[in-house]
Amino acid sequence: MTAEEQQQATPPAEEAAAAESGEQVITPWDVQGGADGKVDYNKLIEQFGVSSLTQDLVQRIERLTGRPAHPFLKRGIIFAHRDLHEILDCYERGEHFYLYTGRGPSSEALHLGHLVPIMFTQWLQEVFDVPLVIQLTDDEKTLWRGLEQAEARRLARENCKDIIACGFDVNKTFIFSDFEYVGGAFYRHIIDIQRCVSMNQVRGIFGLTQDDNIGKIGFPAVQAAPSFPGVFPHIFGDRKDVRCLIPCAIDQDPYFRMTRDVAPRLGYQKPALIEARFFPALQGESGKMSASDPNSAVFVNDSAKQIKDKINKYAFSGGGATLEEHRSRGANLDIDVPWKYLNFFMEDDAKLAAIGREYGAGRMLTGEVKAELIALLTDIVGRHQQARTQVTEDIVDAFMAVRPMHSALKR
Amino acid sequence: MTAEEQQQATPPAEEAAAAESGEQVITPWDVQGGADGKVDYNKLIEQFGVSSLTQDLVQRIERLTGRPAHPFLKRGIIFAHRDLHEILDCYERGEHFYLYTGRGPSSEALHLGHLVPIMFTQWLQEVFDVPLVIQLTDDEKTLWRGLEQAEARRLARENCKDIIACGFDVNKTFIFSDFEYVGGAFYRHIIDIQRCVSMNQVRGIFGLTQDDNIGKIGFPAVQAAPSFPGVFPHIFGDRKDVRCLIPCAIDQDPYFRMTRDVAPRLGYQKPALIEARFFPALQGESGKMSASDPNSAVFVNDSAKQIKDKINKYAFSGGGATLEEHRSRGANLDIDVPWKYLNFFMEDDAKLAAIGREYGAGRMLTGEVKAELIALLTDIVGRHQQARTQVTEDIVDAFMAVRPMHSALKR
Numbered sequence: 076m077t078a079e080e081q082q083q084a085t086p087p088a089e090e091a092a093a094a095e096s097g098e099q100v101i102t103p104w105d106v107q108g109g110a111d112g113k114v115d116y117n118k119l120i121e122q123f124g125v126s127s128l129t130q131d132l133v134q135r136i137e138r139l140t141g142r143p144a145h146p147f148l149k150r151g152i153i154f155a156h157r158d159l160h161e162i163l164d165c166y167e168r169g170e171h172f173y174l175y176t177g178r179g180p181s182s183e184a185l186h187l188g189h190l191v192p193i194m195f196t197q198w199l200q201e202v203f204d205v206p207l208v209i210q211l212t213d214d215e216k217t218l219w220r221g222l223e224q225a226e227a228r229r230l231a232r233e234n235c236k237d238i239i240a241c242g243f244d245v246n247k248t249f250i251f252s253d254f255e256y257v258g259g260a261f262y263r264h265i266i267d268i269q270r271c272v273s274m275n276q277v278r279g280i281f282g283l284t285q286d287d288n289i290g291k292i293g294f295p296a297v298q299a300a301p302s303f304p305g306v307f308p309h310i311f312g313d314r315k316d317v318r319c320l321i322p323c324a325i326d327q328d329p330y331f332r333m334t335r336d337v338a339p340r341l342g343y344q345k346p347a348l349i350e351a352r353f354f355p356a357l358q359g360e361s362g363k364m365s366a367s368d369p370n371s372a373v374f375v376n377d378s379a380k381q382i383k384d385k386i387n388k389y390a391f392s393g394g395g396a397t398l399e400e401h402r403s404r405g406a407n408l409d410i411d412v413p414w415k416y417l418n419f420f421m422e423d424d425a426k427l428a429a430i431g432r433e434y435g436a437g438r439m440l441t442g443e444v445k446a447e448l449i450a451l452l453t454d455i456v457g458r459h460q461q462a463r464t465q466v467t468e469d470i471v472d473a474f475m476a477v478r479p480m481h482s483a484l485k486r
Numbered sequence: 487m488t489a490e491e492q493q494q495a496t497p498p499a500e501e502a503a504a505a506e507s508g509e510q511v512i513t514p515w516d517v518q519g520g521a522d523g524k525v526d527y528n529k530l531i532e533q534f535g536v537s538s539l540t541q542d543l544v545q546r547i548e549r550l551t552g553r554p555a556h557p558f559l560k561r562g563i564i565f566a567h568r569d570l571h572e573i574l575d576c577y578e579r580g581e582h583f584y585l586y587t588g589r590g591p592s593s594e595a596l597h598l599g600h601l602v603p604i605m606f607t608q609w610l611q612e613v614f615d616v617p618l619v620i621q622l623t624d625d626e627k628t629l630w631r632g633l634e635q636a637e638a639r640r641l642a643r644e645n646c647k648d649i650i651a652c653g654f655d656v657n658k659t660f661i662f663s664d665f666e667y668v669g670g671a672f673y674r675h676i677i678d679i680q681r682c683v684s685m686n687q688v689r690g691i692f693g694l695t696q697d698d699n700i701g702k703i704g705f706p707a708v709q710a711a712p713s714f715p716g717v718f719p720h721i722f723g724d725r726k727d728v729r730c731l732i733p734c735a736i737d738q739d740p741y742f743r744m745t746r747d748v749a750p751r752l753g754y755q756k757p758a759l760i761e762a763r764f765f766p767a768l769q770g771e772s773g774k775m776s777a778s779d780p781n782s783a784v785f786v787n788d789s790a791k792q793i794k795d796k797i798n799k800y801a802f803s804g805g806g807a808t809l810e811e812h813r814s815r816g817a818n819l820d821i822d823v824p825w826k827y828l829n830f831f832m833e834d835d836a837k838l839a840a841i842g843r844e845y846g847a848g849r850m851l852t853g854e855v856k857a858e859l860i861a862l863l864t865d866i867v868g869r870h871q872q873a874r875t876q877v878t879e880d881i882v883d884a885f886m887a888v889r890p891m892h893s894a895l896k897r
Contacts, residue, residue: 214677221681254677258669261881264623265667269701270632277700289688294705323635392871436530451893 085140101405102282103326106353112361115153116325116352123348124157132156135163140202147195147351150418155325155333156354159346162320166203171484172318173310174199174300175346177210178238180230182219185237186372187412187452188354188364190459191419195351196322197241206247206483209238210301218290228254228304235471237375240462247483249310250474253297262460264341271337282360298327299334303347305387310480317484319346355415359391371459372423376460379453386413387447394434394441405437406444413441413448488754515630515694515738523772524820527565527736527763534739536566536761543567544576551613558606558719558760558762561829568737569758573731577614582895583729585610586712586757588621589649591641592631596648597826598863599765599775599781602830606762607733608652617721617894620649621712626666629701639665646882648786649874654885660721660896661885664708672717676754679707682748691740709738710745713757721891726894730757735764764825770802779801787871790864796826797860805845805852816848817855822854822860829860 097110101119108114120127133148147153153398155195165172167350176196185193200207211234213227222230231252238250274292277283281291302319309319327349334347356364356371364372370389373382393411394462395401408414408431421427430447433439506519512530519525531538544559558564573665576583587607589600596604611618622645624638633641644665649661664838668676685703688694694703715722722728732742739761746756766781767775775783781800803823806812819842820826832838841858845851 122883147738214673216616218681250788254674255670257673259666262625262668262673266628266701267524267635269704270629270699272700274696274700274703276697278696283685283687287685288681289683289685289704290677293680293700309762313718481820 083319103329106225106326108361112359114353114360119325120155121313123325123332125325125328126155126159126169126350128156128159128349132159132163132334135160136202139163139166140212141466142202144396145198145424146424147191147419149424150190151244151352152419153322153349153351155350156348157275157331157350158309158422159218159320159341160282162318162347164414165318170318171205171318172203173205173208173240173483174207174306175319175321176207177298177301179210179212179215180227180234181216183223183233184374185234186374187416188372188397190241190375191351191354192324193241193323197243198319199322199349200247201242204247208301208307208310209243209248209250210298211235211250211252212296212298214257214290215294217254218288220292224254226295232471234419235365235475236463237459239470240459240473245470245473246475247480249307249480251477252342252475255475256477257297260308261300262301262485264306265293265302267341268299268337269293271340272333273298276333279305279459279486280333285304289483295333298330299337302331302334303338303341305343305344307344310446310476312481312482314394315342316344318344318395321346321348323350325347325350326353326407346486354419357385357389357391357412359410359412360415373452373456375456377456379457381450382456383453386452390445390448392441392445392455395437398440406434406439406441408435411441413444413473416448417444417451420455421447489791492675504806505522511707512670512737514740515693517737519772523770525764525771530736534566534736534743536568536736537570537656539565539567539760539824542619543570543574546571547613550574550577554608556606557833557835558573560828560835562763563857564606564762565828565834566761566762567763568742569624569756570731570760573729573758576729581729581816582616583731583758584616584715584894585618586621586730586732587618587734588709588712589640589645590626591624591645592627593785594641594644595785595787596645597775597785598827598830599783601652601734601761602765603733604649604652604784608654610733610760611655612653615658617891618654618660619712619718619721620654620659620661621709622646623689623709624660624706625668625701625708626867627704628665629699629705635665645884646886647874648870648876649876650881650885651870656881656884658891659885659887660718660777660891662888663886666886667888668768668884671719672711672726675711675714675717676704676707679710679745679748680704680751682751683707683744687744687815691744706744707739709741710748712751713742713745714721714754716754720888721894726753727755729755732757734761737764738760741890744882760836765897766823767831768796768823769800770821770823771826784863784867786867786874788867790868793863793867797856797863801827801856801859803852803856806848809851810833812851813848817845817850817852819846822852822855824855827859828855829868 099109099114100107133144137144162172174196176192211231213231214220215226216227235250277292277295300306304314304317331346331348338345358371370385373385391412393407395404417427417430430444434444510520511518511560512526518689544555548555573583585607588601622642624642627633627638628635646661655772688703688706711717715725715728740843742759769782784796804818828838828841840868841855845855
């Protein structure tokens with residue numbers, strides 16, 4: 076689920092009160108910053124009880140994998156975790172773990188914010204060489220967004236192509252739609268999880284109410300289940316001991332807090348998490364990216380002209396109101412969207428630092444920074460579109476096939 | 487679900503109040519008669535909004551099938567329905583319908599009360615020559631009774647053997663365990679049903695509360711789904727127009743009231759129902775048959791000696807307190823359990839009427855009536871046990887196989 080669903084969810088009274096009083100509210104359906112519209116990530120770490128991802132841990136990843144850290148790790152975009160050190164301990168001992176991430180297929184194409192956890196997951200799979208499962212929650216979109224099933228399943232398959240285009244290893248990646256794959260071991264795990272969770276608990280964790288449909292109320296177990304290797308007998312056989320690491324945006328943490336509570340009662344270890352900040356809307360951090368507002372985000376199927384127009388017209392600038400003011404006081408990088416986007420996607424650390432220095436000092440203008448961003452995104456999106464044209468229906472079928480994959484645990 | 491689960495369910499305030507004030511309370515988990523401990527079936531027809539099964543309808547069944555009515559029909563044991571006349575209209579026009587019934591596998595063996603809807607369903611299949619689906623709700627027993635899944639699945643298979651021993655046609659009968667069969671079309675129907683039903687509604691219909699686990703809250707959709715032919719593509723292909731007739735005990739009516747509300751929103755016709763009275767516990771109508779109290783019921787795996795002992799020791803008698811009183815005032819057949827059991831299982835109408843006449847007048851003694859019942863049940867249970875020994879694992883597999891069954895719609 077994404078913040079887009081906020082209009083469908085009824086936050087409980089205490090959260091509504093928190094939002095009114097200017098406190099930040101972060102749930103899988105609702106991301107509202109504090110009084111200034113910004114998300115206070117340090118406060119979030121404390122509220123959620125997650126751990127800060129220290130540079131020590133980042134360096135340990137580099138040592139263990141022999142690979143330079145992903146820019147998201149170096150720049151604090153991936154900023155929090157739960158039990159990541161235990162996963163690294165596993166890896167160091169030569170034990171196995173697997174990755175689990177997901178996507179709620181509510182739009183024809185992904186936007187850049189959707190790409191963040193997917194690109195990072197692809198990197199994790201590459202450097203650790205581990206199996207990966209990707210859940211397409213077409214059932215959730217039917218329950219929350221009122222999408223007809225046929226449409227939700229179609230979008231799941233379209234989104235699957237965008238995901239595959241990010242470069243996953245077909246020999247170690249299983250992508251599944253809930254509508255297709257729930258059943259058997261998956262269904263049995265859902266029931267075992269649901270047995271451990273009361274309506275009171277989902278009210279407390281997710282803000283679901285008596286007015287919500289019973290599918291929504293049961294859904295948290297559907298998102299929880301793939302955290303357990305028993306859901307994938309074709310990959311893990313009957314092994315219950317394979318650890319799971321979940322890369323996701325921080326708003327998904329409530330699902331996995333619930334999952335971690337339940338895990339020991341089902342004889343499983345708790346899944347570990349590695350969590351990302353939110354990718355800001357073009358209008359700024361307090362805005363919301365929404366598939367229903369094409370001008371709020373850059374989508375992976377946007378044309379070069381659309382990208383250029385969106386960035387130039389909508390990307391919120393932290394530059395001075397006038398040239399004189401900008402030259403004298405510089406840009407406010409804290410609120411500048413082009414700068415934030417560059418932080419996510421520009422790989423060249425030195426060039427990025429130079430832009431930050433020059434722009435922050437007022438020597439570089441917003442227009443120039445936007446031009447850099449337009450060139451960068453046009454290149455990334457263009458390459459993505461090129462990769463996606465190579466993703467045939469047969470390749471989608473190959474990723475989505477329920478098939479023996481025991482070799483995925485060899486490395 | 488059965489009345490056995492009442493201890494797990496929390497009835498809503500209004501129902502608790504009703505029970506305290508001596509009003510009857512009938513839910514899938516709770517059967518409490520009125521102030522006198524008896525269920526007032528006429529009142530229930532009004533409360534539930536079902537129709538009385540008139541002798542006109544019974545005669546129409548006889549005319550259409552060319553077969554004498556089942557004793558349950560003639561004796562008012564099957565006493566209520568919803569839209570049965572529409573099913574008969576279908577049949578008369580040469581159109582197809584199918585039967586759907588179920589069993590919650592919470593005990594090693596069935597008792598006589600469990601047999602009532604199953605025997606009646608077997609008769610319906612035989613005289614109408616129609617396909618039948620039988621749901622084994624092993625998931626429900628895990629959610630409500632705390633049964634481990636392996637045990638629930640084992641009991642489902644054991645109960646399946648008892649069901650098969652009742653004489654179903656393997657060419658037209660599909661028996662499925664939820665833990666095995668939920669998935670694909672079944673899961674997609676569950677989600678579509680859950681989308682139409684709020685927590686408030688399941689609270690109102692079933693008395694589920696915020697303290698209940700979210701699996702219980704979602705479960706009504708799992709029991710509802712097989713009312714729709716789309717759940718069984720291997721039987722019905724993509725036909726959405728095949729009508730469904732559900733034989734069940736009246737306490738299951740709330741599930742199908744919900745189902746009938748949802749049906750038009752999913753493009754289906756409402757399932758029709760044909761509903762049975764409760765089979766009384768040995769201790770009388772206000773007692774409860776329970777698998778955890780072996781002396782409350784006769785089980786299909788009881789020995790001849792156990793049957794004899796249970797009937798003699800526990801079957802509540804409506805006879806006079808003394809021989810003199812009995813001879814002068816006769817037995818009170820309204821509360822006499824041996825007489826009630828004979829009404830369910832003695833096929834010979836004339837003999838049954840004679841026993842009623844003689845016993846009611848005090849000329850026949852309780853011991854004599856019990857001897858008749860013991861002989862009858864020993865024969866029925868013995869034949870059942872004999873039939874069950876013929877049910878091999880291969881035969882179970884054959885009934886439970888997901889297989890093309892399009893010929894089931896030919897007659």
